[in-house]
Amino acid sequence: MRVTDMIVPLMIMFILLYGLARRVDLAEEFSAGAREGLQTAFGLIPMLVLLMTAVGMFTSSGAAEMLAALLSPVTEWLGFPKECLDLAFIRPISGSGALAAVSRLFSRVHPDSFAGRTASVLMASTETTFYTIAVYSAAQRKKPDSRIFIAAAAADLTGFILSSLTVRLLIQG
Template sequence: MISYIIKGIIPILIFSIVTYGIIKKVKVYDCFIEGVKDGIALSLRVFPYILAMLVAVNLFKESGALKAFINLAAPIVSFIGLPPEVLPLVLIKPLSGSGALGVYTDIVKTFGPDTFIGIVASIIMGTTETIFYTISVYLGSAGVKKIRHTLWAALLTDFTALIISLMVARAII
């Protein structure tokens, strides 16, 4: 019974919205078309920011700069208890969600999901944000030029999530 509800949740939701609109005497189809137009316009405004972020992430990865930075930072991250194998995820996640997913998949395939490294990577994936992507896309498309304290607050939040993920993973293992 529950599986039928889960499979039918989107049609049920659409039917509910259309029914509510008809009851409230709203031109549902016209509103839908207007929303699609707005969505396409938003996509066109956001696309350059997404493209720039994807190019920057790929340049960083393919140039070897990421690997060099990991080798340089390995002693420091080992000091705080972060496995150096997770460092690429920590560095890529603020830049690109899809890049981070690729790195995460690599970590889980190599070390397993139930190892300390796999658990730390899983918690980081679930608790951190694609900061630079989010800032560039959302604030860029909204025309915000001065981000003020947004970047520093987001970086501090990600660092806190990193420390907490290490503590939780140690408690689990």
């Protein structure tokens, strides 16, 4: 038994119990939220069809391996699994593209392998950086300050490097 396996069941129970105590109409509100979630997920499908086709063609063409071979001096030095390189490239640019890349990766390597775990951590602890910057600066009706890109890139790079390092230190043991 792991502590991490307890968090989700306990959290689900706690949220629902707290809602009940505060007299929230659980069935009604839950379905309203769930409907939104379903709409979001189904709304992703058209985009995913295009992206998964592109990612699938890319990885099966051997291009990813060529790229990985090219970058192997850097990735080997960092201990970063070469299977996760295409994910690292697409992660800052497109959320659904990254989803497509992870899904593709899991069909080739087991999610509990080193590469599978690194991809999971990378996916969960970074965001679609460029999209976020674009949306926020559009909200302020300003061009994004170039220094924001530097700070965000520093954060992303830290995330890439630490994803394989934390897997090795905290999970593989």
